[in-house]
Amino acid sequence: MSQEYGADQIQILEGLEAVRKRPGMYIGSTSSRGLHHLVYEIVDNSVDEALAGICDKIVVFINPDNSITVEDNGRGIPVGINHKSGLPGVEVVFTILHAGGKFGGGGYKVSGGLHGVGASVVNALSTWLTVNVYQGGKIYEEKFAVGKTISPLTVIGECDKDKHGTKVTFLPDPEIFKETQEFDFSVLRQRLREMAFLTKNLKIELKDLREGKEREEVYHYEGGIKEFVAYLNKSTTPLYNDIIYCEGTRNNVYVEVAMQHNDSYNESSYSFVNNINTPEGGTQLTGFRNAITKTFNDYARKNKMLKDSDENLSGEDIREGLTSIVSIKIEDPQFEGQTKQKLGNTEARNAVESLMSEQLTYYLEQNPDVAKIICEKSIQSQRAREAARKARDLTRRKSALDGFSLPGKLADCSDKDPKKCEIFIVEGDSAGGSAKTARSRATQAILPLRGKILNVEKARLDRVYGNEEIKAMITAFGTGIHDDFDISKLRYDKIIIMTDADVDGAHIATLMLTFIYRFMPELIKQGHVYLAQPPLYKLEKNKKVWYAYSDEELSNILNEVGRDQNNKIQRYKGLGEMDAEQLWDTTMDPEKRVLLRVAMDDENDADVNLTFMTLMGDKVEPRRDFILENAKYVKNLDI
Ligand code: TSJ
Numbered sequence: 271m272s273q274e275y276g277a278d279q280i281q282i283l284e285g286l287e288a289v290r291k292r293p294g295m296y297i298g299s300t301s302s303r304g305l306h307h308l309v310y311e312i313v314d315n316s317v318d319e320a321l322a323g324i325c326d327k328i329v330v331f332i333n334p335d336n337s338i339t340v341e342d343n344g345r346g347i348p349v350g351i352n353h354k355s356g357l358p359g360v361e362v363v364f365t366i367l368h369a370g371g372k373f374g375g376g377g378y379k380v381s382g383g384l385h386g387v388g389a390s391v392v393n394a395l396s397t398w399l400t401v402n403v404y405q406g407g408k409i410y411e412e413k414f415a416v417g418k419t420i421s422p423l424t425v426i427g428e429c430d431k432d433k434h435g436t437k438v439t440f441l442p443d444p445e446i447f448k449e450t451q452e453f454d455f456s457v458l459r460q461r462l463r464e465m466a467f468l469t470k471n472l473k474i475e476l477k478d479l480r481e482g483k484e485r486e487e488v489y490h491y492e493g494g495i496k497e498f499v500a501y502l503n504k505s506t507t508p509l510y511n512d513i514i515y516c517e518g519t520r521n522n523v524y525v526e527v528a529m530q531h532n533d534s535y536n537e538s539s540y541s542f543v544n545n546i547n548t549p550e551g552g553t554q555l556t557g558f559r560n561a562i563t564k565t566f567n568d569y570a571r572k573n574k575m576l577k578d579s580d581e582n583l584s585g586e587d588i589r590e591g592l593t594s595i596v597s598i599k600i601e602d603p604q605f606e607g608q609t610k611q612k613l614g615n616t617e618a619r620n621a622v623e624s625l626m627s628e629q630l631t632y633y634l635e636q637n638p639d640v641a642k643i644i645c646e647k648s649i650q651s652q653r654a655r656e657a658a659r660k661a662r663d664l665t666r667r668k669s670a671l672d673g674f675s676l677p678g679k680l681a682d683c684s685d686k687d688p689k690k691c692e693i694f695i696v697e698g699d700s701a702g703g704s705a706k707t708a709r710s711r712a713t714q715a716i717l718p719l720r721g722k723i724l725n726v727e728k729a730r731l732d733r734v735y736g737n738e739e740i741k742a743m744i745t746a747f748g749t750g751i752h753d754d755f756d757i758s759k760l761r762y763d764k765i766i767i768m769t770d771a772d773v774d775g776a777h778i779a780t781l782m783l784t785f786i787y788r789f790m791p792e793l794i795k796q797g798h799v800y801l802a803q804p805p806l807y808k809l810e811k812n813k814k815v816w817y818a819y820s821d822e823e824l825s826n827i828l829n830e831v832g833r834d835q836n837n838k839i840q841r842y843k844g845l846g847e848m849d850a851e852q853l854w855d856t857t858m859d860p861e862k863r864v865l866l867r868v869a870m871d872d873e874n875d876a877d878v879n880l881t882f883m884t885l886m887g888d889k890v891e892p893r894r895d896f897i898l899e900n901a902k903y904v905k906n907l908d909i
Contacts, residue, residue, distance in 0.1 A: 285367040286394040286417035293446050296391045305447050306457050308392045312340045312438055313474075315389060317465055317545060319344030320472045321599070325435070329475045330462065332453050336480070337441040346403040346434050349410050349423060358423045360401055360412055364393045365419065392440060393417045395447075399440040407431040416443060455485065463489045467501070468545050468597055470494035495528040495595040502540075502593045506532035509591070509647060510640045516629040522601060523621035527558060529594035531644060535651075535730055537589045541596040543603050543613050552606070552613030557622030558596045559585050565630045570645045573638075587651040588644070598622065654732040661735030677742035681706045683715045692764035693717060693746060694802065694858070697778050701845035701853075705768070708854035715762065717746050723781045726788050740785060751789040757796065765793060766865065768802035768857065770844040783868060794868055803864040804845055804857045810838040817856045819864060 289296050297304040297311075309330065319325040325344030333339060348359030355362050367390050393399045394417035403410040409429050413421040444451050455478050466474045466489035473490040491497040496513045509531040516527045541548050541555050548554070563585040570576040570583065598618055606614040634641040676682060679702075683691050693715040696702045702718025709716055724737045734740060744751060748761040767782050769775035779801060786793055793799050805817035807824045811831055818824035828837065842848065848856065857863055 286365065286390060289367070289391050289394040290416065290446065293395055297395070300447050301449050302452075302454065302457075305442055305450065306453065306461075308395065308440070308442055309338055309340070309453070309458060310461055311388060311392050312338070312440075313462070313465065314545075316340060316342035316344060316436070317469060317472070319436075320469050326471060327473045327475070329477065330458065332455065332458070332476075332478045332480055332483075333439070334479050334481055335441065336451055336453060337439055338453065339437065339439040341435060341437040343435040346405040346436050347401070349403055349405060358412075360403060360410070360423055361419060363389050364399065364401065364412070364414060365390055365417065367391070389438070390417070395443055396440040397443045399438065402426075402437040404429050404433045404435045404437075407433075455483070459487060459489075464498075464547075465489075465545060467491050467495060467498035467595075468542055495526055495597055498595050499528045499530050499593050502538060502595075503530055503532050506534055506593075508532050510643050512637065512640055514630070514633055514640070516626050516633075518625050518629070520621035520625045521617050523615075523618055524599040525554075525622050525625050526597045527594065527622070527626055529592055531591045531647065532593060534591050537586075537592050537594075539589070539592070539594045539596070541598075543598055543600060543605075543618075545597075548605075548611050548613055550607055550609065550612040553615055553619035554596055554598050554613050554622050557619035558594070558626060559589075560619075561623045561626035561630060562588055565627050565634065566645060566648060569631070569634045569641055570649070573641075573645075575642075575645045575649065581652070583645075583648045583652055584655070587648045587655065590651040591647065596622065651730075654730045658731035658735055661732060675745060677717070677745055679718055679742060680746050681709070681716045683709075683711060683713050685712045688761050689763050691715065691762045692766055693762040694766045694768045695719060695743065695782060696845070697769040697775060698844075698846065701768070701770075704845070704848065704850045704853050705858065707850035708858055710858075710860075714858065715746070717742060719743075719782075722778055723785065725781055726785050743782075743785070744789075747790070747793070749790055749793070755790055755792060757792055760793070760798065763798065764800055764865075765798055766800045766802050768804070768845065770846075771804050771806055771842065772844065775844070797867055797869065799868040801866040801868060802857050803866060804842065804848070804853075806842060808840040808842065808852070810840075811836050 293300050293304065297307045313328060313330065316325060316328045319342060320328070322344075325342045328340065328342045331339040331341075347363055350359060351357065352359050352362045355366065357365075367388075393414050396414075397416065398420075399414045401412050401414075407428055407430070408425045409427040410423055411421070411426045412419065412423040442451055455476070459476055462474045462476055466472055471490075471492060471494075473488060475486060475488050477486040478484060493500070493513075496515050499513050513528050513530045516525065518525055539555070539558075541551055541558070543552070543554060563583070566588045567576070567582050571578075576583070598621070600613075600615060600618055602615075604614040606612045683693075685691055690713050692713060694705055694709070694717070696705050696716060696718045699718050699720060702716060705716045705718070719739045719742070723739045724734060726734050726740075729737075746761065747765065748759045749755050749757060750759065765786075767779050769779045783794075783799070786799055803819055805819050806821070807818040809816040809818065809824065809827055809831070816827045816831070818827055824839075831837070840847075845853065845857075855862065
């Protein structure tokens, strides 16, 4: 075989050897992520063909042997001899590094995966790869193994004269992808669906042919990114029906923007450059933000929704609750920043900003109802932000005064050494009363809270700061919140949440934990937050008393003392049913009580992982059954 190749070709083969030596350099990693990346590299070529306006369907198969087939109905990779290399175009694409899309004229290569390395890299990292081209009534085929041609381009049959397209099948090399060779349908779906959203009218099909896993899905969105926004907003309540849409070309930059506000307080913006996600944004996002801020302020002033004396709306005010997609196509994208995910081209900013300002201004003039909804919402957001700032300044000043402005409902302890002190946050005034009577005054403080506290996940900051229960907790703890948080000012070593042992109580505990987690997570991370464990049952027999904290424990006790008519069993429905002495004995006495410490997995802040430790008295004495049972119970709550 080697005689058939000239000197040039040997060099080419060496080029692909480099890919096999350091695959991570070309596809990022050889983990599952890199494996899936191979598929995107191939699909990107078909998407380019779709962007050139020639292909409207791509089918991706996960084959039973875990190989992948990608087929499109584009022009078919050129089979003619490429003059520079003397090889068929197809062979150049699969054997020369970085050759993808460089030949043939017209248009520009826009898509291209994260690393944009092309088909030759996929070929180099595949045990085998077969390409078929359908062109002019003929079926062509060329076969490769680990990047080398094993069967040169030949015509293997005939097809319909009108059929045209490319089909590539490859098996990732297990020697390279040691960790896993198995494709994940839902991972592929994610990227393919995104591609379909970003390319109007392109139909992408994903078919799993593996035994026992057979399924197929079609991604086809005539509305393109408009449908993308509708999809992202589908679990929310949009503030108006339209999806605002701008589109056009400026200075050789193609710009497409779709957006719609929902009733949440979060912004979710995604931007794409040549179909590549740019999570760090860049010039195109700056242009988008500038256009929004300028256009809405101009509109609000012109229509007297903002008076001359009013301050401008900030970009944040306008983007509160906004879901948007900014997608641009640009000829020579320059990516900057550490991860090369931030667009640097200034012409992108100018193009997005000028095109959007123009079209958005026109849209608002044509749709005054929508314009009014957005402006009013933005003005509300502006007021809330201002109120939140004032309220925050207030909590700042208060905590600066330490002890002097403690909440009225707080029954503080007398000991001034925080290390020895604890605070019980108690649900309800009546239980709060019992707890105040029962407590050990020197070291135990009681803060009763009325009813359900505010769910901080679902409220604007001004409401959070204005909430009496939350203000009381912030001042009692003494640490301040967010950027002002200072653990050295903590006034109690233990913050103990004491709620009824029922579903409502668990919900209230969850709300309190959510507040603490969002505003002072360090308290949880450093192990200062606990849940009190009131008993579920009281058993009296022959003037002796037992408390049980679970059904299982009750049954164990009954087994010990015997099940007969002398047993008097009381089921506690809430803290209020216990008198002060009982509350002390069962739940508050540091010598006897059970506390659960709320812990957080430091590694993974994102999916708030709570684990629980059982403390008996202050001595750590884990009791497995108890931990598991309670951890399950509390974990089920949507913290
Ligand atoms: F990259 C690849 F080889 F792996 C691959 C390329 C895989 C798949 C599934 C499809 C494709 C592909 C390439 N689909 N369509 C094309 N089109 C071209 O390569 C092509 C055809 C004609 C002309 C021309 O100027 O006439 C230009 C190009 C880039």
